Amino acid sequence: MPQEFTGLCQLLEHIEASCRHTERVSLELVIDAVGLGSYAPFLLVVGLILFSPLSGVPGISTSMAALLLLVAIQLLLGRKHVWLPQWLLNRSISKKKLTRALHWLRRPAEFADHWMQPRLHFLVKRSGTYAIATTCSLIALTMPLMELVPFSATTAGFALTIFGLALVAHDGLLALIGFTMTALLTLLLAHTLL
Template identity: 40%
Template sequence: MEPALLSTRSAVMESNPRNTTEVVDRLAETARRHERVSIGQMMDTFGHRSYGPFLLVPALIELSPIGGIPGVPTFLAAIIALFAGQMLFGRDHFWIPDFLSRQSVSARKLGEATQSMRAFSRRLDRWFHGRLTRYAKGPFVRVAAFISILMTLTVPPLELIPFASSAPMGAIALFGLALLVCDGALMIAATGLAGVALAVTASVFAPAL
C-alpha cells in the first residue's frame, strides 16, 4: 500500500467519528486487519478524545450477539464505568490500564457484530442529529457520565436474567449516541430510558430484599 494512502487512513482513524455508521465502519475495518482486536486497538480507532464512542461501542457490543456470552455484559459494564468516571472528572484523553488494554475479542466475532449493527446504525443516523445541542454539551456531559455509571451498577445482577441487562446498556448507548451527534433531545430521551431501566431493576429485585 502506498505511504500516502496509509497516511490518509491513519489521519481518518485518529479524527473523531461523526456518526454511528462511521463508528461501526471503523470497527469493521479494524477487525479486517487483525486476527484479534484488543480494547487498546479499539480506542486507537476512535482517537481517545471523543466521548460518544467510548459509551456507545461497549453498549452496542453488549446488545449484539457477543453480549450473550456469560460474563461479557459485566465486563463491558466495567469498561464503561472506567470511561464514564473519567468523563465525570473532565478528562479529555481517555486512559485504561495495560492489562485491560490488552484484552481482546476475536476479529471474526467483532466483524459479525458490526454486520448486525450496520443496518441499525444507518437508521439511527437518519433519525438522530444535532437538536437542542446545548443539552449535549458542558455540564450535561457529566450528567450523562454519572447516570451511565449508575446504569453499569445494575448490569451484574441483571445478567442473571436473560437479556435484562439490555435495558441499562440501551440507555448507555443512547447517551453515547447523543454525545456523538450532539443531540440534546436524544440526551433527554436517554435519561428517561435510564429511569425506566432503574425502575425495572428495582421491581425485579425488590421482592428478594
C-alpha cells in the first residue's frame, strides 16, 4: 500500500529514513520510499531533484527528464501503477549528496507545507491531471534545451515540484501557479534560443 503524505516535510523525512542504511541511494530505493501506487510523489521527487543542488550532478538532469517523460505518458494513458526500466531504477548517488540536498530543501518544504490546502479541485482532478501530465511531458522534452539556458532546469524543477505538491495536497491554486511558471519558462527559452 502506498505511503500517504500529508506534507512535503513528511515526504523528505520518509526518504531520508528509508536511505539511512545504505551508502549509495538508487532511484529504485527512493521510489520504494514514496510508494509505487501514486504519480504525485513521483512528480514531486523529480521536481525536487531538479530544483535542488543535485541537478548539478552529471547525468541527473537527463535521467530525471527520462523518468518524467515515462511517468507523464503513463499518467496520460491512465495506468494505475508506474513501470520504469531497470537501468533507470539502478541510477544512484551517494547518501551524503542526497542527505545534503534533503537538508537544503527542508526550509522551502516548511514554507510550502504552511500554505498548501485543498482548493480549486477541478485543476487537480481528471482533466486537470491530464493537463498537468501533458505539461510535464513538454517540460521533459525541452530539458536538453535547458542545458543551454542558465537556471532554466532549476526553474523547471520548481514548476514540477509545484505540480507534484498540487497533486499531493489537492491544491488547484498550486497547479495554476505551475502552469504559469511553465508558460514563463517557455517564453524565456524561446526568447533566449531564437
